Amino acid sequence: MLRRVPFAHGPGAVPRRSYRRLSAARLHMLRRAVAARALATLPGALALLAIAAPRAAAHAAFLGATPAPGARVEAAPATVTLRFTESLNRRLSAATLVTTAGGRKAVAARVNASGTTLVMHPTAKLERGAYRVEWHTVATDDGHELEGSFGFGVQASAGAGATATDQSPLAGGGWAHALVRALFYATLLAFVGALLLAAVLGPRWLVPPALEDGEGALALDVGSARRRERGLTADLGLFAAALGAAIAVIEATSAARGVSAGALRDFLLANPAGLARVGVVAFVVLAAMLSARRPRVAALAGMAALGAVVASGHADSADPRLAALAADWVHLVAAAVWVGGIALIALVWGRGLRNRGGQARSSVARHVLAPFGTVALPAFVVVAVAGTVNAAIELGSPSALWETSYGAVLLTKIVLVIVLALASYLHAVRLRPRLLNANPHPPQRLEQRHWRLVRSEPVLALAVVGAVGLLAAFPLPPRQLDAAAQARRSAPACDPCPLPTPAGDELAVAGQGGSTVVAAWIRRGPRGLTGTMRLLDYRGQPSSASARIPGALQAPCGPGCQTFALADAPDVLRVTVGERRRTAIATLPSTWRAGATTRARALLERAERTMRRLRSVRQIEDVTSGPGTFARTRYTLQAPNRLAYVTDGGVRAVSIGSRRWFRTGSGPWQTNQAPGGAPFRTSAFFRWSPYATAIQLLRRHGRGRHAIVDLALMDPGTPVWTRLTIEVSSGRVRSEQLIAQSRFIVHRNFDFNAAVSITAPRGAIRAD
Numbered sequence: 001m002l003r004r005v006p007f008a009h010g011p012g013a014v015p016r017r018s019y020r021r022l023s024a025a026r027l028h029m030l031r032r033a034v035a036a037r038a039l040a041t042l043p044g045a046l047a048l049l050a051i052a053a054p055r056a057a058a059h060a061a062f063l064g065a066t067p068a069p070g071a072r073v074e075a076a077p078a079t080v081t082l083r084f085t086e087s088l089n090r091r092l093s094a095a096t097l098v099t100t101a102g103g104r105k106a107v108a109a110r111v112n113a114s115g116t117t118l119v120m121h122p123t124a125k126l127e128r129g130a131y132r133v134e135w136h137t138v139a140t141d142d143g144h145e146l147e148g149s150f151g152f153g154v155q156a157s158a159g160a161g162a163t164a165t166d167q168s169p170l171a172g173g174g175w176a177h178a179l180v181r182a183l184f185y186a187t188l189l190a191f192v193g194a195l196l197l198a199a200v201l202g203p204r205w206l207v208p209p210a211l212e213d214g215e216g217a218l219a220l221d222v223g224s225a226r227r228r229e230r231g232l233t234a235d236l237g238l239f240a241a242a243l244g245a246a247i248a249v250i251e252a253t254s255a256a257r258g259v260s261a262g263a264l265r266d267f268l269l270a271n272p273a274g275l276a277r278v279g280v281v282a283f284v285v286l287a288a289m290l291s292a293r294r295p296r297v298a299a300l301a302g303m304a305a306l307g308a309v310v311a312s313g314h315a316d317s318a319d320p321r322l323a324a325l326a327a328d329w330v331h332l333v334a335a336a337v338w339v340g341g342i343a344l345i346a347l348v349w350g351r352g353l354r355n356r357g358g359q360a361r362s363s364v365a366r367h368v369l370a371p372f373g374t375v376a377l378p379a380f381v382v383v384a385v386a387g388t389v390n391a392a393i394e395l396g397s398p399s400a401l402w403e404t405s406y407g408a409v410l411l412t413k414i415v416l417v418i419v420l421a422l423a424s425y426l427h428a429v430r431l432r433p434r435l436l437n438a439n440p441h442p443p444q445r446l447e448q449r450h451w452r453l454v455r456s457e458p459v460l461a462l463a464v465v466g467a468v469g470l471l472a473a474f475p476l477p478p479r480q481l482d483a484a485a486q487a488r489r490s491a492p493a494c495d496p497c498p499l500p501t502p503a504g505d506e507l508a509v510a511g512q513g514g515s516t517v518v519a520a521w522i523r524r525g526p527r528g529l530t531g532t533m534r535l536l537d538y539r540g541q542p543s544s545a546s547a548r549i550p551g552a553l554q555a556p557c558g559p560g561c562q563t564f565a566l567a568d569a570p571d572v573l574r575v576t577v578g579e580r581r582r583t584a585i586a587t588l589p590s591t592w593r594a595g596a597t598t599r600a601r602a603l604l605e606r607a608e609r610t611m612r613r614l615r616s617v618r619q620i621e622d623v624t625s626g627p628g629t630f631a632r633t634r635y636t637l638q639a640p641n642r643l644a645y646v647t648d649g650g651v652r653a654v655s656i657g658s659r660r661w662f663r664t665g666s667g668p669w670q671t672n673q674a675p676g677g678a679p680f681r682t683s684a685f686f687r688w689s690p691y692a693t694a695i696q697l698l699r700r701h702g703r704g705r706h707a708i709v710d711l712a713l714m715d716p717g718t719p720v721w722t723r724l725t726i727e728v729s730s731g732r733v734r735s736e737q738l739i740a741q742s743r744f745i746v747h748r749n750f751d752f753n754a755a756v757s758i759t760a761p762r763g764a765i766r767a768d
């Protein structure tokens with residue numbers, strides 16, 4: 001059956017001009033036959049994708065540094081060493097050391113990249129203060145660049161936000177880069193699609209001879225369409241090659257922080273990914289040159305260009321590598337047929353049919369859209385299957401779709417593809433048969449719905465390609481980011497260790513064990529709980545206290561540090577802490593909602609906004625440093641700038657703007673300027689986001705308007721651990737537990753928006 005269709009080649013094929021009389025029934029049979037053959041090949045394709053290959057070299061993700069991010073060191077380090085998971089391009093990788101106290105000032109240092117390390121040698125001894133390292137690296141294996149920063153302190157705190165951060169993929173010129181890539185992908189898919197469709201449907205499928213003497217020929221401007229068709233493939237190819245070359249130069253310039261022949265050589269010719277970028281341009285140029293004389297060879301060159309695109313992207317560093325490369329390549333080839341065909345039809349016929357009558361549009365629908373539909377359907381099936389495999393490899397878990405920025409963009413792309421497929425289904429399967437079989441003329445409303453859907457496809461396809469360009473701007477997909485996090489966790493233990501930043505799948509919590517801070521980094525797996533426990537004294541140094549988790553296997557990992565493994569997964573970890581002759585129990589929550597970080601951060605931001613907008617609130621604060629110490633303070637806040645408090649030691653105070661009043665016991669009131677002269681604002685009283693480097697959603701209690709949630713926050717640079725209890729319906733914070741160096745604090749909030757009046761005490765003595 002397939003050998004006899006009008007678009008076949010070789011002996012037995014129907015003469016090309018016979019497809020003017022192709023009936024709707026024949027088209028339906030053709031569509032089903034092509035779809036059946038495509039579906040028959042899917043099991044083999046999936047079997048190929050299931051073959052696991054050895055792990056590819058992943059992107060050079062940041063592994064750690066000495067001094068550690070956020071650490072305070074007492075002796076000035078002679079070197080600052082950054083460690084990465086893969087080898088670095090020593091000519092294109094660099095770092096800068098700056099001071100952050102008293103203004104940003106660069107510190108002179110020599111920088112050497114060797115293997116997987118980047119070492120900075122300050123030319124003079126570092127003085128006391130806070131420092132920040134800003135790094136930029138290019139991997140030798142895949143040529144991808146990464147940027148980030150972290151801070152440390154010399155005999156001083158590292159400051160807020162000193163822990164390691166990777167720069168956003170859209171920072172600087174990231175948006176422009178993503179837009180250029182989107183334009184490149186759109187042009188390349190249209191070009192390769194033109195080659196493949198010409199090989200399958202014939203070189204004149206876009207403007208078939210049947211339109212010249214069909215029933216709508218008089219209304220059609222076939223000559224203009226044919227002029228647009230001539231040279232379109234070659235023009236698209238040359239444009240795609242120019243864009244590919246421009247992207248390679250832009251990426252090399254970005255990696256080298258400047259334009260030079262040496263940078264181009266190091267970026268494009270020193271690693272497989274760079275050679276793949278060169279290959280994209282070479283294959284596209286070759287395909288454009290062969291498109292007129294050797295169309296089938298040109299189609300193969302176009303497919304090779306898509307393969308080079310895959311080899312220079314995320315798939316080349318995924319695991320399993322062969323499955324990722326195959327899925328991505330098949331996905332792009334099928335997308336070139338489906339999305340590229342939509343673009344070609346829009347380029348050739350979009351303007352010509354804008355003001356044409358129903359007969360002209362029906363002729364194009366019968367002789368152009370209908371044949372294209374025979375290959376568009378199986379191409380969409382392959383796009384969907386290969387895209388699903390590719391997403392599974394990139395994401396690792398479905399929750400990454402809504403928990404990560406990369407997943408959010410991918411989810412947007414998936415939604416756009418579904419909408420595009422739905423539009424194609426409605427106009428090709430539901431409306432077009434009725435349009436073509438109408439006698440004598442189709443209803444105007446039916447025709448308008450059909451062509452409205454057809455016109456929407458190029459816009460949706462362009463949006464899909466835009467999402468693809470945005471995805472390419474991300475240095476690492478979620479699964480590879482997780483692999484980098486696992487590499488950081490498996491790094492050799494230091495002795496003693498600075499406090500680490502929790503990984504995305506870890507819960508960082510702390511509790512009070514007498515006068516000892518008991519902090520834990522907990523991981524949950526199929527075999528129970530595992531993690532690391534740190535004991536800190538009132539100075540924030542490793543404590544000599546002992547700690548035991550009943551039923552857990554524990555092993556030392558340095559002073560005040562232990563690893564543990566627990567076969568079951570209790571809701572709470574009870575740690576028995578031994579301090580000299582005393583014993584205390586520290587209670588740590590160990591149940592949290594995996595993959596709910598985005599939800600937790602949204603709850604935190606809403607709680608901050610809600611608390612800062614209150615007209616008034618009362619708060620009780622309990623503070624202790626350990627057994628035998630306790631202090632309670634009662635606060636009253638009145639927006640926008642009034643505060644009154646009384647301690648259990650008899651101290652009273654009132655603050656109104658930049659002025660404050662205070663008294664002890666029955667003594668006189670005194671008044672002076674607020675410390676530092678900064679006026680008091682109730683909106684500044686509730687600040688948790690700066691101390692939420694890591695955040696997890698612990699659990700939810702109750703239902704409806706009585707529901708509350710618990711959040712766990714951690715900032716390793718301060719360090720401080722915070723637990724918040726928030727009303728879901730109102731966003732109000734009921735209570736806060738804060739654990740920091742030598743302090744254990746509990747806040748309880750109540751009387752929200754109650755009627756209060758805070759006034760300045762009379763007869764105060766000036767104490768300025």
